[in-house]
Amino acid sequence: MLLSNTVNKIVFINTILSGKSNGGLSVFNDCKGVLFSDLTIAQFIEKEHRYDSIEISKSENRQLHTFSSGERRKVLLEYCLAQTPDYIILDNPFDHLDQQSRIDLSNQLVELSNSISIIQLANREENLLPFINRKGYVYDNSFDIFDIPNPFQTQQSNVAPIFPSSLLSYNKVYEKIIKFDQVRIDYDDQPIITDITWEVKHGEFWQLIGPNGSGKSTILSLINGENPKAYGQNITIFDKKKGSGESIWNLKKKIGHFSTHLAELFKKNHTVEQMVLSGFFDSVGLYVKPSGLQQEKAIQWLEVINIRHLKNVYFNRLPLGQQRLVLIIRALIKQPPLLILDEPFEGLDQENTNLVAQLLNTLIERTEITVIYVSHTIEKSLVPSHIYELTPTKNGSIGRIKS
Numbered sequence: 322m323l324l325s326n327t328v329n330k331i332v333f334i335n336t337i338l339s340g341k342s343n344g345g346l347s348v349f350n351d352c353k354g355v356l357f358s359d360l361t362i363a364q365f366i367e368k369e370h371r372y373d374s375i376e377i378s379k380s381e382n383r384q385l386h387t388f389s390s391g392e393r394r395k396v397l398l399e400y401c402l403a404q405t406p407d408y409i410i411l412d413n414p415f416d417h418l419d420q421q422s423r424i425d426l427s428n429q430l431v432e433l434s435n436s437i438s439i440i441q442l443a444n445r446e447e448n449l450l451p452f453i454n455r456k457g458y459v460y461d462n463s464f465d466i467f468d469i470p471n472p473f474q475t476q477q478s479n480v481a482p483i484f485p486s487s488l489l490s491y492n493k494v495y496e497k498i499i500k501f502d503q504v505r506i507d508y509d510d511q512p513i514i515t516d517i518t519w520e521v522k523h524g525e526f527w528q529l530i531g532p533n534g535s536g537k538s539t540i541l542s543l544i545n546g547e548n549p550k551a552y553g554q555n556i557t558i559f560d561k562k563k564g565s566g567e568s569i570w571n572l573k574k575k576i577g578h579f580s581t582h583l584a585e586l587f588k589k590n591h592t593v594e595q596m597v598l599s600g601f602f603d604s605v606g607l608y609v610k611p612s613g614l615q616q617e618k619a620i621q622w623l624e625v626i627n628i629r630h631l632k633n634v635y636f637n638r639l640p641l642g643q644q645r646l647v648l649i650i651r652a653l654i655k656q657p658p659l660l661i662l663d664e665p666f667e668g669l670d671q672e673n674t675n676l677v678a679q680l681l682n683t684l685i686e687r688t689e690i691t692v693i694y695v696s697h698t699i700e701k702s703l704v705p706s707h708i709y710e711l712t713p714t715k716n717g718s719i720g721r722i723k724s
């Protein structure tokens with residue numbers, strides 16, 4: 322099933338799992354189904370957080386949030402198959418996976434399709450599994466299923482003419498936005514990254530690549546102040562050595578941050594507009610009163626991603642793809658000196674992928690922002706000026722500049 326980003330995926334999935342489908346999917350109404358999705362992962366993480374329990378990875382005795390994004394997916398698939406379902410719903414199964422893991426998963430799914438039924442949900446046609454023999458397209462919340470138009474056309478987004486100006490001006494030019502000097506991080510005596518020496522200068526545009534579990538998110542967490550292991554390492558951010566007295570909040574003021582995990586534990590009833598505004602205050606969700614100018618800016622950004630009409634809808638009720646778009650503009654709204662995006666294209670359909678790529682291109686063209694993003698896929702429309710690649714070794718991942 323190819324789904325547009327406006328489809329409420331949670332309701333769609335629940336309709337199938339509760340045996341209430343109409344049309345072609347009604348053949349599954351009396352069968353036992355399981356869900357393989359970021360949504361399931363988020364639910365398990367929440368449960369483990371609330372009860373301080375281990376729900377999935379009992380053999381490794383680890384909570385799910387301590388696994389990397391790709392590792393979480395692998396652990397979840399094992400768990401799903403152990404439930405011996407009649408069918409499995411695979412929601413964007415290739416998200417968060419590196420190239421080799423995608424190939425391995427494809428092969429595993431070909432095998433699996435001999436014993437159980439598979440319903441694949443994808444946001445991009447190129448991600449549909451090649452062996453799937455019945456395809457459909459759902460584009461709104463009627464959940465009516467149509468044939469996929471051939472060729473499948475997506476609208477080209479054009480964000481350039483209404484790109485909002487910045488409210489704040491960061492006119493200080495830093496000599497070293499980031500400098501890592503022989504950085505090494507261990508978890509439970511297991512080396513994760515080792516001997517990382519890397520420098521990012523003002524205005525540069527970097528992609529950080531490496532296989533699942535190689536330490537990309539760990540590196541980002543050392544930069545954005547979320548990882549206490551940064552202290553004691555030789556790390557300089559905005560010309561200041563880590564540990565030389567700058568508060569995390571001061572650091573966060575200069576960084577816009579997006580990660581697909583950002584709202585995993587967010588359960589409050591905050592609206593879309595409040596969520597976007599919270600980017601000014603470096604919080605997830607809004608806890609202070611914004612100014613009129615800030616509110617104006619939030620509306621302008623919502624216009625950029627074409628969802629101004631949803632400003633009063635609760636963030637948690639939005640389809641996952643739109644939640645991610647909202648979190649991306651939340652990261653952009655203050656137009657900070659440094660923007661960090663961890664997998665900004667995951668879960669987006671082609672149209673919204675184009676939109677985000679164009680937003681980033683415009684930002685890079687018109688401002689002096691420094692950008693670091695992590696992505697397992699190469700987006701043709703987005704060309705970083707530099708690539709830093711992590712390669713795992715038994716002593717932890719080492720890094721090198723790829724271009």
Ligand SMILES: Nc1ncnc2c1ncn2[C@@H]1O[C@H](COP(=O)(O)OP(=O)(O)OP(=O)(O)O)[C@@H](O)[C@H]1O
Nearest residue numbers: 387388389390391392508533534535536537538539
């Ligand atoms: N809190 C933790 N406790 C134990 N191990 C951890 C913890 N956090 C991360 N790790 C491990 O560190 C390694 C690097 O994780 P990280 O999330 O940085 O990888 P990544 O390159 O971002 O992977 P992915 O592409 O799958 O997102 C992984 O093997 C992960 O299991």
